[in-house]
Amino acid sequence: TIDFYYLPGSAPCRAVLMAAKAVGVELNLKLVDLMSGEQLKPEFLKINPQHTIPTLVDGDLSLWESRAIIAYLVEKYGKTDSLYPKDAAKRALVNQRMYFDMGTLYDRFATYYYPQIFAKAPANPENFKKMEEAVGFLNTFLEGQTYAAGDSLTLADITLVATISSYDLAGFDLSKYPNVAKWYSNCKATVPGYDINEAGLAEFKKFFS
Ligand code: GSH
The missing domain is CATH 1.20.1050.10 (Glutathione S-transferase Yfyf (Class Pi); Chain A, domain 2)
Structure with a gap:
């Protein structure tokens, strides 16, 4: 499973959700409540010391920055390169x-x-x-x-x-x-x-x- 730490309203999180859909990859959704400061808890800081969402965890890889995440999803799981051409x-x-x-x-x-x-x-x-x-x-x-x-x-x-x-x-x-x-x-x-x-x-x- 690919864990995805997010909030539905966040613009960079929305970009990842759309890209995952376009690639056809399933994400295991995990809400992070920024309003209560959940991103600052030690458990989350272990995953992402910069404490931002979106954050994706795929096996040993922990990745944040929405545009880095969506490029990874296409490169790793895309059936074609059309969303992120190799040219x-x-x-x-x-x-x-x-x-x-x-x-x-x-x-x-x-x-x-x-x-x-x-x-x-x-x-x-x-x-x-x-x-x-x-x-x-x-x-x-x-x-x-x-x-x-x-x-x-x-x-x-x-x-x-x-x-x-x-x-x-x-x-x-x-x-x-x-x-x-x-x-x-x-x-x-x-x-x-x-x-x-x-x-x-x-x-x-x-x-x-
Ligand atoms: N450039 C980053 C991306 O595109 O992923 C922006 C990430 C970002 O700033 N996320 C905000 C956040 O996690 C929510 S939209 N803020 C909580 C914090 O920084 O503690």
């Missing part, structure tokens, strides 16, 4: 989009919204502009493209849609970014396990009210 140039593009998602798109979402949600801090307009710039970059990458990297569904789409659906849930207006809006509705219809993302978003939503 160097194709894979490079998927990696670029995944790093963009982690370092820019999701990071700017968290920088703007999380102080407001978790610390009741006032909104910072400079950080809002940064978020708009990031979604603008994605809109440019998607010009003339159906998918985020190359011409079929990859891990880039899965991780990016976990983030963009979080923007949508937070009330960020995606209609100003037509390529993003079109790609997002296509993802909703075609990404395997998108219903799991929707269910997770419903949990995440509780923090926004």
Whole structure:
């Protein structure tokens, strides 16, 4: 069995759940209650000293960082390489989009919204502009493209849609970014396990009210 430590509302956890579905691999789900600090308990720190979810345990391997996890799932259990192509140039593009998602798109979402949600801090307009710039970059990458990297569904789409659906849930207006809006509705219809993302978003939503 592959143990998967997660919370349904967490964006990086939602990305792993969708990727597992797309690969066709079963995960043994283990909830980690961040609100009560379960991730800081010695048992969990033994598994992941960085105390983040998602965390996956497959035999001797303990792995965290959602994008590292989803790449592993395809490489180890994928029947084909289509979600994470072996071709160097194709894979490079998927990696670029995944790093963009982690370092820019999701990071700017968290920088703007999380102080407001978790610390009741006032909104910072400079950080809002940064978020708009990031979604603008994605809109440019998607010009003339159906998918985020190359011409079929990859891990880039899965991780990016976990983030963009979080923007949508937070009330960020995606209609100003037509390529993003079109790609997002296509993802909703075609990404395997998108219903799991929707269910997770419903949990995440509780923090926004
Ligand atoms: N870049 C990481 C990934 O993509 O997996 C982010 C992981 C992360 O920050 N997870 C949050 C967490 O576990 C929840 S969404 N926070 C609890 C903690 O850091 O103690």
